[in-house]
Amino acid sequence: MDPAMPAGARMLAASAGVARMVSPWILACSFLLCSSSFLGSEGAIGVNYGMLGNNLPSPAQVISMYKAKKIGYVRLFHPDTAVLAALRDSGIGVVLGTYNEDLARLASDSSFAASWVGSYVQPFAGAVQFRYINAGNEVIPGEAAPNVLPAMRNLEAALKSAGIRVPVTTAVATSVLGVSYPPSQGAFSEAASPYMAPIVTYLASKGAPLLVNVYPYFAYAADAERVQLGYALLSQSGAAASVTDGGLVYTNMFDAIVDAAYAAVEKAGAQGLELVVSETGWPSGGGGVGATLENASSYNNNLVRHVGGGAGTPRRPGKPVETYLFAMFNENQKPEGVEQHFGLFQPDMSEVYHVDFGSSS
């Protein structure tokens, strides 16, 4: 999550929709070509394991919690050999990120990329179920943006020569979107487009997904006067605030943001690209608008039911959205305010509020 993201970029709020055609993707999707996308009727749900706290449990304790709570997927913001060791033979799917600070060297120095793979992937391959490796988190647009695609290429080449098949990608914030409403009009911003266009075509050619961090909370908090709380929280009452975009009806902001990102990706020429929601969440405290225990509990439980049900989004009906909640713990070394209150658990391992991961299967 990027606290510096301008409120404008987070503005994905509801207003009147415009007429548009049914998604051309649906029309173009032949039974044979798309049938694999519809296998499995449930969306995978994971939780980000952020470590910006000086009072968090040991990696072994944390991975035991994932198992006990039946959380089948984890995202790590940076490589950590103690955590990766704890994940051995756990069966938990792992998204592994690089440090943003390493992007320049990963981009320019293929031997550094090879040693990165040699240190963090190769020793664990086979015993750890790597799902994706993401080169950088929320660096587009920005100074490090030109390094993302070269870093992805170097990491992929290093994995290939090590004989390891893990898709390589990057994680972006919705600030890559210049237009996000209505969803069908989603498009990358002028600042992001020169980097995003080649990245999404590259990912589509490799069959790798793009990771996107999706926060209805910030859009709501930036404009609580106009955005209906139920629409942001994916609650039943959100249906009253539903938005029609051409032939598609949106009853919650999560789907609207994901579909805006799908529209942007398609406009950039990457028709078949899949999106994975690498972060989403709602703070339970910290003084922000709507940041209460009850609202956070509603958002995350509604989300787990929605995503776990595998309905997909209006633009991609029946295509489950693999989604990672942010985050496992309240982290006391994040910036003060809501940023310290996104956790599902306290550092002492007690629940902040209950999320039923069993309901996703």
Ligand SMILES: *[C@@H]1O[C@H](CO)[C@@H](O)[C@H](O)[C@H]1NC(C)=O
């Ligand atoms: C959710 O947030 C709104 C503020 O936006 C607040 O008025 C409401 O009381 C909160 N609901 C609960 C149940 O905490």
